[in-house]
Amino acid sequence: MDFESKEAAYYFYREYARSVGFGITIKASRRSKRSGKFIDVKIACSRFGTKREKATAINPRSCPKTGCKAGLHMKRKEDEKWVIYNFVKEHNHEICPDDFYVSVRGKNKPAGALAIKKGLQLALEEEDLKLLLEHFMEMQDKQPGFFYAVDFDSDKRVRNVFWLDAKAKHDYCSFSDVVLFDTFYVRNGYRIPFAPFIGVSHHRQYVLLGCALIGEVSESTYSWLFRTWLKAVGGQAPGVMITDQDKLLSDIVVEVFPDVRHIFCLWSVLSKISEMLNPFVSQDDGFMESFGNCVASSWTDEHFERRWSNMIGKFELNENEWVQLLFRDRKKWVPHYFHGICLAGLSGPERSGSIASHFDKYMNSEATFKDFFELYMKFLQYRCDVEAKDDLEYQSKQPTLRSSLAFEKQLSLIYTDAAFKKFQAEVPGVVSCQLQKEREDGTTAIFRIEDFEERQNFFVALNNELLDACCSCHLFEYQGFLCKHAILVLQSADVSRVPSQYILKRWSKKGNNKEDKNDKCATIDNRMARFDDLCRRFVKLGVVASLSDEACKTALKLLEETVKHCVSMDNSSKFPSEPDKLMTGGSIGLENEGVLDCASKVSKKKKIQKKRKVYCGPEDATNRSEELRQETEQVSSRAPTFENCYIPQANMEEPELGSRATTLGVYYSTQQTNQGFPSISSIQNGYYGHPPTIQAMGNLHSIHERMSQYETQPSMQGAGQTGFRGSAIRGCYDIEETLHDMTMGSSQFQGSDSSHPSDHRLSN
Ligand SMILES: [Zn+2]
Ligand SMILES: [Zn+2]
Structure with a gap:
C-alpha cells in the first residue's frame, strides 16, 4: 500500500488505532542527510518501551509502559511515496480505548479528564469535523463572504462552530427586522446540535441567517456565538430577537444586544410548562386552558395581571420560581405586550406548521452528521430553487382579487x-x-x-x-x-x-432592502475600500443574476465587457503614486495576474525576502530565508486544496513550515476576526491595511490563495506564528503535538508554542 505522504500514512494508522483502541506515538524518525527530508518514520503503540513515567502530576500522560511492540514502520520510496515497511499487529496488553485519547490529546491535561468526550466531540467524529472544514474551505473558495468560526475550549477541543454564507449576509440586510435563534434541536437532544439563526423572506420563506453547532450549552457559548454572528452579519443587530424561554439566553441577549427587543418563542414557553410545573399541575386540572386564556385573550396590562394572579392563586403556584420568572419576563412572551412589533411567523403557540419548522423535516434526532450534512446541502439547494421560482413568479403574476375590499x-x-x-x-x-x-x-x-x-x-x-x-x-x-x-x-x-x-x-415585492447609503456610487479614494465595495455589490449581483439562466448569461456578458473595459483603462498613472500601498496592503489579489507587471512582482519579492528575516529565528537567518523563499514558491504553485488548508499541521517537514503557518494563521484569523479581537485587527492593519476586507470576504482561503500568488506570504506567516495552534481540530493538533519533538527545533514552532495561550478563545 502506498501513501502520498507520511501524514496520509499517519492518519491511516491513527484511524486504525482509534478503531482498535490503543494509543500511538511517534517513536523514531530519520531524515535524509542529502535532502534533509524525512525518509523513515516509526509509529508505535503508546505502551512501547519500559520507561516508567515520572510522577503523574508532572506528566499525567501516563499510559503504563508494557514494552508493547505493536506499531507501524514506514519508509519513503524513490518516487516520494511512502510504503509500509513493517507492521506489528499484536499488543502485549489489554486494549484500553482511553489510551488512544490520552495519546492524541497533548500532555498537560489531567489523565482522568482526557477520556471524557466534551464539546462537539459528543456529536461529531473527527471525520465529521473534517467534512465540515472541507465544506468551509470549499465555500470560501467559491464565495467571497463565506464566514466561519470555530470555538475551542481550554483543552483545545472544538466546542462550537459557526458559519454563514454570503447569501445569508445578503438576506440579512433585507430581513433583519426579526430573527429567531432556534435551539429546538439542541434542547430536544438531537444528535446533531444544530442551532440556526432564522429569518423570513418577503415570500414568507425560511431564510437561514447563520448556522451553529453547539457542543456545550453555556454562557460562554452563547456569548461567543451571538458576538460572532453579529460580526458575521455586519455588526447591525436585529430588530427583534426570538429565542427559547431560557434564563441563560435572556441574560446573553441583553448583554450582546442591549437595544434589541427580546421575545421568547411562545411554543417554547408552552412546551416547558409540563416540564417545569410537574407535579404541581397535571394534565387534566384545567391549568393549560386557564393559562392559554390568560395569555391569548388578555389585551390590557391590568387584564393580564388580574388573570395571571387569579390563575397562580387557584393552582397555588405563587412560590414557584419559574412562574415568577415568567411573570417578570411577561413582556418577552405575552402577546399583549407586543404592540408595534411583528414576529413574521417565527413564533406562535405551536412549532409545527410554523416557518421555523421548515427545517424540521431535514432533521432527525438520530441522524449522524453525514446524514445531517447531506440534508443540509439539499435544503440549501431546495431553498435556492424555491426562492428563484418565487422571485420569477411575482414578476409575472398579478393575484386575483376575491372581494371589492x-x-x-x-x-x-x-x-x-x-x-x-x-x-x-x-x-x-x-x-x-x-x-x-x-x-x-x-x-x-x-x-x-x-x-x-x-x-x-x-x-x-x-x-x-x-x-x-x-x-x-x-x-x-x-x-x-x-x-x-x-x-x-x-x-x-x-x-x-x-x-x-x-x-x-x-x-413588499422589492423586499425590505433599506435605502442603502452604500449603494450610491461615491468616490472612494482607497483601493481596499473600492475592492470591498465591489465585492459587496457582486454578491448582490450574484443573487439577482442567478435567478435564471438568461439573467446569468446577460450578467456574465456584461461583466466580461466591463472587465475588458477596466483593463484597457489607463491606470498606470495611479500606481507610482502609491507604491507602498501596492506592496503591502493593496495586492490582495484583485487584479488578474496580467495587470501587475513583472517588475512590480520582482520588487515585491525582494522586499518580502527582506521582511522574512524578521520572522526567522536568530540562528541561521539567511539560510532560512532562502529556504522559506523556496517553500513560498512551492506553496504558491500549489492548488488551494483542502489538504493545503487543513492538513498542514501535519506537514512535518521544515520547508513546509511556512505553508502550515500561513494556512493555519489564515484559518485561525477567522476565528479571531469573528470574535472581533485585537489580534486580527492588528494583522489586518499590518498587512492589509483595511480591516473590513477580511470580514467582508471572510474568505481566508481565497485570500491565502491570492496572497500566495502575490507572494506576500510573510505577512501571513506572521499571523501563522501566533495562530497556527488555533487550528486545534484534534487531528491536526495532535499530530503537531506528537510530532513536535521529532521535527521541530525551529524557532517558529517554539515561538508559537510559547506565545500562544492555552485557551484559544482569546476573548476570555
Ligand atoms: Zn500496545
Ligand atoms: Zn383579530
Missing part, C-alpha cells in the same frame, strides 16, 4: 404573492364577524367582535387618531397581517386605505 386591492399591488395570499385569507372571514362598540376611552374605542367562524369573541382597540387597530387575536404581531377583526373595525371607521403601520415593507 379596497385593502385587498391595495396590498395586492404591494405585497409578494405569498404574503398577499396570507393577508387575503383573512378577507372572506370578515363577513362572519359582527362588531359591537364596547366603550370609548378618549381617542381609543374598544370593540367586541363576535367571530362566528371561530366561535369566539375578540376585542379590538382602535385608536382613532393613529388608526391603530390592536386585536386580541394578535395576528398582526405574530404573523404580520391585519386580521379580519381589525379589518372589520377599520372598515367600520371608514378607513379606506390600510394604515401605513400595517403595510410592512418586509412583505
